[in-house]
Amino acid sequence: MLKNTFPKLSPLPFALAVLLAGCAAVGPDYQRPEAPVVSSFTRESVNTTVNTSLMGQEEVHAEWWKAYGSPRVDALVTRALAHNPSIEAGLATLKAAQENVTAQRGLFYPTVSAGYGASRQNSGSVLSSPLNSGDNLFNLHTAQLTVGFVPDVLGGNRRQVESLQASALSQAYQLDAFKITLVSNVVAAAIQEQLLSEQIAIVKNAIQIAQDQLKQLLRLKNSGYSSGLDVAQQQATYAQTVALLPPLQKQIDQTRDLLAVLCGQLPAQALPGGDAEATRNAIRKPSALPQIVPSSLVAHRPDVQAAQEQLHASYAQIGVAVANMLPQLSLSANLAFSGGALGGLFSAANTSWGLLGGLTQPLFAGGMLSARKRAAEATAQAAKAQYQSVVLTAFQNVADTLYALDADAKSLTAAQDVETANTQLLTHTQQQFTLGYTSRVVLLAAQQAVLQAQLARVASHAMYLGDTVALHQALGGGWAVNTRIVSATTLPP
Secondary structure (H helix, E strand, O other), X not given: OOOOOOOOOOOHHHHHHHHHHOOOOOOOOOOOOOOOOOOOOOOOOOOOOOOHHHOOXXXXXXOHHHHHOOHHHHHHHHHHHHHOHHHHHHHHHHHHHHHHHHHHHHHHOOEEEEEEEEEEEEOOXXXXXXXXXXXXXXXXXXEEEEEEEOOOOOOHHXXXXXXXXXXXXXXXXXXXXXXXXXXXXXXXXXXXXXXXXXXHHHHHHHHHHHHHHHHHHHHHHHHOOOOHHHHHHHHHHHHHHHHOHHHHHHHHHHHHXXXXXXXXXXXXXXXXXXXXXXXXXXXXXXXXXXXXXXXXHHHHOHHHHHHHHHHHHHHHHHHHHHHOOOOEEEEEEEEEEEEOOOOOXXXXXXXXXXXXXXXXOOOOOOOHHXXXXXXXXXXXXXXXXXXXXXXXXXXXXXXXXXXXXXXXXXXXXXXXXXXXXXXXXXXXXXXXXXXXXXXXXXXXXXXXXXXXHHHXXXXXXXXXXXXXXXXXXXXXXXXXXXXXXXXXXXXXX
């Protein structure tokens, strides 16, 4: 039976080390910045056509894009979230940050290592043999167990873990912010695709009407009931209308290329549902828009939260720099067995052991340690300023979007009124032309005015829909999704 050859040690030093390890860590403790005290996003009240039943609610639906009632949009968003390679890269970066925290936490525990070595030596006739037997030629087998421990007395490692943990949370928020941006870009591109599809349909219809009218005029001219001037005017109108189509087709093709890349596929691959879905399933205006109190914005914008965690990480680094300027305690122990043969190597006679405790205090490092502390303080100051900048930008985003919603809602109403007025004017002009009270030039001008009014109304509608997407993004996207992501990546202290 192996006899315990370690001396009986008092538990007092170890208890003292544990007690010291539980003390507060050096360096400033991080204090979460207060949210700005402001009662409104804008200088004056703006009408964003928000449903009054949502007043006071502070929630953006997790799948807010479904409010547009478009199966195509739902399919595009689902595919983008599943296949966009940047999300995969973000997840891998997040995992790396989490593993760095786990690795740093390993320094809270002792390190244990085992080793074995075998050698054949000849001490010669000049040196005395290290063996009790006096043999100069011998084999030596050594098995050793080493335990090392650096107690985190001043909390330097705790500050380092705190910094890495905050960085991991910042990465989680950045990933969440990217997902919100990705979804917003997909929905905005789908709205753009629908706008172009509707404009192309309007132009194609106008081309067909202009072509039919041109054919009719040519028949009348051949019969002597129409002049060459009327034909020339109609030819010019037809050519002008045809010229509207190629730019629109180019834009819709490029928009579909963008959607394909956002969905993580090549432009040559078909989008979910096919291109015909863009016209069959129109994107509706949401029946209600979210409205929140300004004090809630900071807590739910992932980019603001990411900047806040970066500030937290930089504050913790000040503590790391301070701890490196103070004494460092280290403890180690080793147990070794040495013998000339493997047989009986672990006997009590072959046992040796050692205990070592050390205390190291930096005395001179050329100003390096104090400079690193000042650098950490300056970095924290920069992170604080950056956080304040992100907060201001967040409020600006919401304010800009609210103003845009107000102005573009009015523009949409005006565009609808213009289209209605021009349609009525065209009806009256056609009646007068049939009765011979007006010229073909006036009729063609009325037709062109209706075409332009239709195109403008579709563009205004798409602009307003884009504003609603921007509002959801400015408010932080799906809050339920954000909370779930952050909770899943929060690391215990």
